[in-house]
Amino acid sequence: xxxxxxxxxxxxxxxxxxxxxxxxxxxxxxxxxxxxxxxxxxxxxxxxxxxxxxxxxxxxxxxxxxxxxxxxxxxxxxxxxxxxxxxxxxxxxxxxxxxxxxxxxxxxxxxxxxxxxxxxxxxxxxxxxxxxxxxxxxxxxxxxxxxxxxxxxxxxxxxxxxxxxxxxxxxxxxxxxxxxxxxxxxxxxxxxxxxxxxxxxxxxxxxxxxxxxxxxxxxxxxxxxxxxxxxxxxxxxxxxxxxxxxxxxxxxxxxxxxxxxxxxxxxxxxxxxxxxxxxxxxxxxxxxxxxxxxxxxxxxxxxxxxxxxxxxxxxxxxxxxxxxxxxxxxxxxxxxxxxxxxxxxxxxxxxxxxxxxxxxxxxxxxxxxxxxxxxxxxxxxxxxxxxxx
Ligand code: GLA
Numbered sequence: 466x467x468x469x470x471x472x473x474x475x476x477x478x479x480x481x482x483x484x485x486x487x488x489x490x491x492x493x494x495x496x497x498x499x500x501x502x503x504x505x506x507x508x509x510x511x512x513x514x515x516x517x518x519x520x521x522x523x524x525x526x527x528x529x530x531x532x533x534x535x536x537x538x539x540x541x542x543x544x545x546x547x548x549x550x551x552x553x554x555x556x557x558x559x560x561x562x563x564x565x566x567x568x569x570x571x572x573x574x575x576x577x578x579x580x581x582x583x584x585x586x587x588x589x590x591x592x593x594x595x596x597x598x599x600x601x602x603x604x605x606x607x608x609x610x611x612x613x614x615x616x617x618x619x620x621x622x623x624x625x626x627x628x629x630x631x632x633x634x635x636x637x638x639x640x641x642x643x644x645x646x647x648x649x650x651x652x653x654x655x656x657x658x659x660x661x662x663x664x665x666x667x668x669x670x671x672x673x674x675x676x677x678x679x680x681x682x683x684x685x686x687x688x689x690x691x692x693x694x695x696x697x698x699x700x701x702x703x704x705x706x707x708x709x710x711x712x713x714x715x716x717x718x719x720x721x722x723x724x725x726x727x728x729x730x731x732x733x734x735x736x737x738x739x740x741x742x743x744x745x746x747x748x749x750x751x752x753x754x755x756x757x758x759x760x761x762x763x764x765x766x767x768x769x770x771x772x773x774x775x776x777x778x779x780x781x782x783x784x785x786x787x788x789x790x791x792x793x794x795x796x797x798x799x800x801x802x803x804x805x806x807x808x809x810x811x812x813x814x815x816x817x818x819x820x821x822x823x824x825x826x827x828x829x830x831x832x833x834x835x836x837x838x839x840x841x842x843x844x845x846x847x848x849x850x851x852x853x854x
Contacts, residue, residue, distance in 0.1 A: 467586065468518050468853050471534065475520040475582040478532055478541065483522050486609060487854040490602035491516035491847050492587035493594045493643035494676060494812050495803045496652055496667075497762075497769050498747035500777055502637030504697050505658035505712025506744030509751060510639055511667065512647020514847035517585040517598040521606045524578040529565075531558045534584035546575050551631050560596050563631030564603040567623045570630075573613045581606070588840065591678045592809020596632075597640035600624035604645075605850040617849060618660070621645035635691050647849035654751045658714055665751055667846055669759060672798060675815045677791070677827060678840040679783035681808035690805050693736060693779065700728045700737035713740040739777040743769060763799025763814055767792065770801035770811075779806030783835055787811045790830040794823050 468487050475485065491512035498508035524530075529544045535557075542558045549566040551559050565575045583602075587595040604620035607613060615623070624641035628634050638657055646653055651664040667674075701713055707727040710716060716724075721741040728734040746765045753761035770788050774780040780788075784802040788811050791800035796819025803812040815823050824841045831839045 467584065468520075471518045471520050471582055471584045472854070474532070474534060474584075475522075475580070478582065479522065479530065479580040485520060485522045486606065486852060488519045488521065488602055488606055488609070488850065488852050489516055490519075490598045490605060490850040491644055491647050492585075492598050493640055493647070494674070494810075494844065495639060495643070496812060497743075497750045497766055497801070498639075499743060499769060499773055499801075499803070499806070500693060500779065501714065501740060501744045501747065502639040502655075502657040503635065503694055504701075504740040504744070505714035506740060507714070507747040507751075508639045508643075508655050508657060509652050509665070509747055510643035510655075511652040511846040512643055512849055513587075513593065514845045515586045515593075515842070516644075516847070517583055517587065517595065517602050518853075519581060519583050519602050519606060521579050521581045521610065523610050524580060526578055527576075528578040529558075529562070530578075530580045531561060532582045533557055534582065535589060546578050549631075551633070557599070559632055560599040560627075561603040563627035564600050564624060565607065566631050567627035568604070568607055568613065570626070571623060573611075573615075575607060575611065577611075579606075579610065588678050590809070592804030592806075593676070594640040594644065594804070596628070597624060597636075597644055600627055601641055601644045601850055605852075609852060617645040618642070620850075635694050645849055647847060649848045650846055652846070654747075658712055665754060667754070668757075669814060671818075672759070672814050672816050673820055673843050674846070675813045675820060675823060676803075676842045676844055677787045677811045677813065677831075678842070679787060679808055679810065679831075679835075680837060680839060681781070681783045689779070689807065693777065696733050696736040697740055699730075700733040700740075703728045703733070704737065713737055714744045716741045718742055718745055735776040735778075739772045743772060746772075759798055759814065763797075766799030766801045766812075766814070773802055773806060777806075781807055783808060783831075784811055786831055786834050787827060787839060790827045791815075791823065794819060794826055797823065
């Protein structure tokens with residue numbers, strides 16, 4: 466059991482007295498609907514059975530003592546619940562600290578400190594939302610420890626708020642929502658404009674979800690994520706001059722084609738095209754799944770990748786190689802990059818009998834072309850956060 470090792474580490478570092486809680490929050494993979502969540506569109510992510518384990522104990526003073534088994538070289542990082550602000554030296558602890566700060570901003574001040582040990586089995590910086598997993602986990606622990614009256618959906622919104630305002634990444638709601646609201650065996654069809662959602666069973670008869678990790682590291686803060694977001698905002702402002710809409714997600718493909726010339730720059734027009742078409746693709750993909758048409762779902766995943774590559778320009782040679790090699794293999798139903806892009810992972814639906822060939826062929830072609838190895842994970846769809854002990 467992984468969590469027992471995390472608990473043992475906690476006791477070694479911080480002793481075994483008092484009330485110690487053991488918690489888990491998942492990572493997520495998005496099946497389709499990429500870069501639509503800050504454009505008022507739909508997304509279709511699911512929580513995974515891999516994620517972040519946390520062992521925590523409330524303190525009597527205001528001290529914070531944080532330790533991550535993924536960054537052991539950093540040792541125990543100490544700070545305080547007073548005067549929370551982002552600091553470079555605080556490294557990964559800026560995520561849990563950001564959530565504590567965000568609770569305070571929402572009128573739920575954290576008055577006492579805690580000792581916390583984390584261990585994540587999500588590859589770091591892979592685009593499977595290790596940071597959102599830590600954020601939701603922290604919120605879940607704070608609720609349990611201090612009795613704050615918040616729903617899991619609130620935990621998602623607080624996590625996003627902390628990421629936006631404390632950690633400086635203008636991310637949408639998808640990751641934190643997928644993690645806080647996850648349900649085993651289901652993906653979440655979420656309308657990011659209204660936060661209305663529906664659970665859709667993922668029944669892939671005789672097929673698996675395979676994640677291919679490019680091992681090209683990516684930090685959202687230093688990527689072009691915020692730049693894409695502002696390009697979409699420019700496009701929206703210009704198109705609003707000619708049609709009455711709130712978000713790019715309000716447009717059908719036909720309406721976009723009719724009004725797209727209102728967007729002045731070619732770049733912003735391409736970005737908006739992706740946002741509009743990707744949203745419509747997501748709606749079609751969920752309908753296809755409801756009709757048990759996994760083949761069409763896969764084709765829409767492939768089209769999503771092409772659009773992210775050519776119009777949104779967030780893929781890069783690593784992700785393109787993984788996807789283009791996957792497309793060559795019999796038994797691959799669909800394959801695309803997932804998450805923010807610029808590195809990170811791809812998601813593929815692969816027939817059971819083709820999984821081994823997939824890993825072998827895509828793996829060796831990737832190594833030949835890129836020069837280092839990719840990693841492959843056959844994943845399961847899991848539940849949202851839980852208290853394990
Ligand atoms: C990151 C962000 C999400 C979303 C995706 C792209 O994962 O955190 O909000 O924008 O990129 O779909």
